[in-house]
Amino acid sequence: MPQEQDEKTNYVYQFGSTKRAVLGGANAAFGMPILALGASYLGLGSLVRDMDLSIWFGVFSTFTIWALPGQLAMIELYGTGASILVITLTVSLVNARFLPMMVNVMPVIRSPGVATWKYYLSAHLLSINSWAYLVQRGPLMPRDERFPYYIGFALTIWFAGMICAALGFHLAGVVPRPVSLGLVFLNPIYFMLLIILGIKKPAIAFATCIGAVLGPLLHLVSPDWGLMATGVIAGSFGFFLGRFWERYQQKNGGAPHA
């Protein structure tokens, strides 16, 4: 028992009950996540209008896909008249990142009190935002509060995304062009800083840096497979560099920090 008490005092985030953890997650979403994501989805909404699609198409695709880069790719390919097979394959490839992200984040949110089917049901809610928040804050809260926190956070930004997709449709043409472009640009900038914030291990830092360089280069080689190849190649390099780095440090008795 004393050990558990000791642990309790160390939590940076503690809500006290499941319900309050859900609200805590929702509360965390109000702020930078909704601001950045909302702005990006305003951009999506204006793109939907650019393409002469219905306002409900922006809302519906946010409901079904819930991943901005994939949605943008789908709408642009639709505009070029690509076939449903090509579009689906592209969206699938762009969003394949969710597989490693999910594997990475699940150990953080998994809790003995939560039935497995709930993870499967809530899997659809995972996005870069909730992933980044969970990887960073999840370990700082009691295990049984992490899943409700995730649900509260993810549901809130999901609905905000749908609302903003609709708002953006009406906003297009009202705000000056550079501003609506700025809304679209906000997306990669925000993600870039979120990723940097989440880097904890040397291997991850290596992987991120190499990935940042390889991403555009391999996209030039193959727009379809470039992103996947970037993940596997840069991720593997980073992984092995991290191992060498740790071995080197051990050999030198943890020299730089000692």
Next chain:
Amino acid sequence: MLDQAMTEYWPWLLALVAGIATLKWRVLGVYFSGQIETTSPVFDWVSCVAYALIAGLVTRMIILPIGTLQETPPEARLFGAAIALVIFFAARRSVLLGTFAGVGLFVAMAWQT
């Protein structure tokens, strides 16, 4: 008549099919996470792949955008990204300040052209 129905409904069908194609990865992720020990090197490797993928996606979106950002000057995007990084670190890792500084500069530069 079938043709008309197809053109009317096919964007919706597309969003549904693309949604399922996306959901598949998330569900597979939950499944595989139950099969891999967090202490195993495989888990570390998958984490590295996740970070590398997103980092690659982000720089690709900034340097070689696919959509409407294509019409913006590359230097506006590059300087915007650079100032976002500088302010982020200068403001003790503030995502808020970094993002707004970067986007602010980008909008100002895009306005000039």
